[in-house]
Amino acid sequence: MQESSVREEEAVSEHENTSSTIQLESGVLRSVNKIVREAVISGFAHFGNKNVVDSLLYILELEHAVDAHSIAENIPSFRAGIAEMFGSCAYVLEEHVCDELARKLGIDRNGRNLETLVSMLKKTSHTSAR
Numbered sequence: 001m002q003e004s005s006v007r008e009e010e011a012v013s014e015h016e017n018t019s020s021t022i023q024l025e026s027g028v029l030r031s032v033n034k035i036v037r038e039a040v041i042s043g044f045a046h047f048g049n050k051n052v053v054d055s056l057l058y059i060l061e062l063e064h065a066v067d068a069h070s071i072a073e074n075i076p077s078f079r080a081g082i083a084e085m086f087g088s089c090a091y092v093l094e095e096h097v098c099d100e101l102a103r104k105l106g107i108d109r110n111g112r113n114l115e116t117l118v119s120m121l122k123k124t125s126h127t128s129a130r
Helices: 001-048 050-064 076-105 115-129
Strands: none
Touching: 001 050, 001 076, 050 076, 050 115, 076 115
């Protein structure tokens, strides 16, 4: 009987730890997505005012299935969407987004790409969330 009770306590403890980890990771991902969204908005702002930015975000979501609130989780689709929207100029937008992310991280970009910067942002956010 006692052994069964110990296993149940361990299972409950493991469940609580897993639940806490999931909540922490969810909060970190939300934070990272918010920062990436702000960087994308900053990049889109080079094309015009708030109305232009809102329109571009709307087109990105409607025509390319890229939600501005989850770009960090869907970089390939984001990249494909902006490539279809802007053609070869998409590179310029991505450069602006990367520069903004590096600035928010407080680092020199040193040629780091979007995936690398988002990964660094996740690590930084995960560490600061603990």
